Amino acid sequence: MSAWIDRIVREFPSELSRFWIACDPDLVLLDTHVLQALRERGFELLSFDDSIAFRAEYEDRFRSAWDKGLKTPADALILHLASNGSDQLPWDYQRQARFVRLGLADIFQKLSYPALRDIGPEHYERLFEAHQAHATQVLGDAATKDFILTHVFKMAPILIDDETAFWRELLRLHLRGEILPASLAGRIAATLKAKPSFAQLPVKRLFEDRAYALRALQGSWRDYLTIAGASLAKMKGETSSVEEQFVIPFDHPDIRMGIDTLFLEGALTPVQCASLPADFPSWARVGIAKDSSGQAQLVAEIATNVAESLPSQDASHRDWFALARRLGELLHQYFGLPADLADAVAQDVRQAQDAADDRLQDWLRRHFADLPSLAAANGPVMLHHVPRYLTYRRGKGYARQALLLFDGLSIDQWCQLRRRLTERMSTIEIEEGACFAWLPSLTSVSRQTVFSGLKPREFASSIDTTSKEPSLWAKFWQEAGLRKNEVAYLKGIKHRDQLPTIEQLVADPAIKVAGIVVDMVDEIVHGATLGKRGIASQIENWCDTGFVEQLIELLINQGFEIHLTSDHGNVDAVGIGRLNQGVLSELRGERVRIYRSDDLAASVPENLETERFDLPGLPTDFLPVYPKGRGAFTGAGDQIVAHGGMSVEELIVPFIRISSKSLNDEK
Structure with a gap:
């Protein structure tokens, strides 16, 4: 255990309480290594973002079990409050819990607090080690910034x-x-x-x-x-x-x-x-x-590099985002090769995909449960963070926000769109990022998290449908201070002939936030017969219509900052055998099956290679079963494109900021 983690976890002696309130205005606890250390010691952390959602989870999973003397999902619960003031908390919480107050000023006593506030929790561990070893006197603001640049970012401006x-x-x-x-x-x-x-x-x-x-x-x-x-x-x-x-x-x-x-x-x-x-x-x-043969050789080299430089088990989510973008670029180039050259390097690419998926799944079992609680001020870590990040951008002066959700778009397919946009639109600026979809990576689960800002267990009643998205989207923004007539939502968008409808909607100056679901990629995926290579060709034809750049241009011209994301990606999969279970499975996808009890989940035939991966953010009666690897619950040997599982291509999706260069230059 590092000195930093020890410094934080010692604030929570497990024998003193099973319910804690952490007043943490600087988000000291919201780091993957700290959260992992707490989880290993029997603590679970829940952020107090929504009092009603927190109350429901607290009562359902913890308090009622404590009252009955039953085992709870974790030995102790930490209510995380991103502020110093606890007056907003209900009286019964304050009466039952033990308080801990964490602040950078108390931890880094020799550094200037105003200079510390801008750095994120992911840097605190390195800074703490440097503070202990090298901070010999109290530093002012400028000296603290130099200290952080030198010891955290390994940069010395004076040199x-x-x-x-x-x-x-x-x-x-x-x-x-x-x-x-x-x-x-x-x-x-x-x-x-x-x-x-x-x-x-x-x-x-x-x-x-x-x-x-x-x-x-x-x-x-x-x-x-x-x-x-x-x-x-x-x-x-x-x-x-x-x-x-x-x-x-x-x-x-x-x-x-x-x-x-x-x-x-x-x-x-x-x-x-x-x-x-x-x-x-x-x-x-x-x-x-390069020409095609040179490009094929480059693809093989990149594939080897990807397979040999995978994130470690202690890596951060940012390392996985970087890997997913590299893999996406690799696949984009691979699918662009002529078929004969692609066949020559197919094994190299597949080895990189399999190695990445295996490593990711090991990493997910250790870290996924902590991702929902991470700070998202610099960009969402998971899809349910997206609406709150948009509120942050509005507070930064980008008053009109458009969220484009391209249903089913994987990062390699985003690379196709990006290439077309950069070729044809010289007036926009693109900032690329990524975030985690929710598991299982099904539309009704993961897409609803984007438009609600909630974890799946918080919309359990509609988890098998997307019909509640408009009302969930409106509810989030009304609670964030907007009026109902300032929020727009559209879905089923695919073609150029729908652009006038969008323009009419967003031309209304009252509209401050617009959520738009573009369904074309998902439609192509579900009709695919020639694998992801065939999908790449169909997306290219769709781009030739000019729809994507015209949609972007329309929104830019109306003064919107655009964020583009997806609810899940897609993957080439191979059938392992069909599951003919009638109504035993509530949701039936090729890459996942959902059951409502442990007994039903255990009914999957033993001859099929499957695995369970239950998450605290899902409803308690929502139990996914996944085929192992890149398997699918279809006829043995069938080649399909599907989603729902936990491969890199399905689970890590693009999160892209698109804005006007001129607007950014002014700001």
Whole structure:
């Protein structure tokens, strides 16, 4: 156990109480390692976000069992309050519980509290170790920021003395996928502003805004290729794009390494070139679009790299998001290959998929139960966090929010959409992220979490239908302070001829939040006969209609910031045998079956390879049974595309911010 975890868990002596109230305004407890340590000691944490939802879960799972002397799901319960004040809590909670107050100012006594507030819980462990080892005196605000940059983000602004060092540090930050808080980015800018070589660089924005930094790298790369003598090709349908361009020393070995990785992971897009000079540097070919045979070789290399660099059992959810994006980019490139070349590398790709799925499932059994409670200010960790994250964005000045839910869209299929958007829309900015869907990854379960902001057990009465989504969406936003006429919801959107209906709805200036379900991908998936490769081809044809970019443009023109996500992905699966159980199973999907009691769940024939994975966020009488691996409850050997299970492709879905470049520049 680390010193940080020991420092936190010792606040909760298990023998003193079975019910605790943690006043935690700085979200100290909302870290996967801390939550895991508490869970291993018999504690379960529930956030007090909704008093009614908390009361229902507390009464059902804990208090009634305590009163009857029965065993509870955990030995002790922690009510997590994201504030210092407990006056809002019911009197019976306060009477029964033992209080703990946690705050960064008390834990990091030698650091400036205002400088600490911007960093997230995922950094507290590293900061605590550094604080214990290196903080020898009380530090002011500026010195605390330097301390955090040095010991947490491994950056020393005072040592950035030339452009090579600047771009090297910037690449290292964005390669790690870390988010640098605005205050720390501002500290770097303040340190560098006196140096002439950085006077024209937007230092703060490059460090705090990954989407902007990648856009600058992409534009500068195109400029570098031109200077190097390459003749750039004009792609069909591509619009002229005005990217930020800077003089970057791409030839320097330290910069090459970072650029190479960004291209391989899909963060940067290789450029189509009509011709290259004879002396064109070989290392730079990673950023040149390849012919089909070269692309197939690259796919095999990426697949091997993915299989050999999987997150560990102690990895964070952010590590899995990064892996899912790499795997999605790999599959996007794989499905784009001609069939004969794809067959040649199919085994490499399948090995990467299987290795990732096996590792993820082991990780889920250890960590999934903690994900619903994690902080989501920097982006949702799970789909039920999405509405609250949108309220956070509204508070940041983005008053009009549009949530586009592309039903059934996996990350590899998002990569298709992204490529088309970046080719055809030069005026938008795309910031890519990911989040976890709910298990089982069925529409009626996972999609409802997006529009309700609730965990599945909190909408148990409608868990087998999506008919309640409009009212759940409206209810969330009314509780967040909006009026009913300021909230919109549409579903069943597929084609261009529906765009006028959407435009008429969102043109109303009263509408502040719009939730729109785009069903086309899910429809394609359920009708698929040629696997995910065939789906990729059909999505390409759908994109050719211009629907996606016209929908985005429509919403951007009406002043909306757009967040695009999915309720689940999809996966190529192989039948292990049919389950002919009549009405024993309540919900019957190819990748999961739902039963209402342990006896019914145990009725699955022993000759079928299945597994159970029960979660506290599901209703107590909602018991999923999954086929192992990439199996499906269909005829043995049948090849299908399905969802409902816990593969990387099904469970980790895109979460994308799309906004106007001009609006972001103004802000």
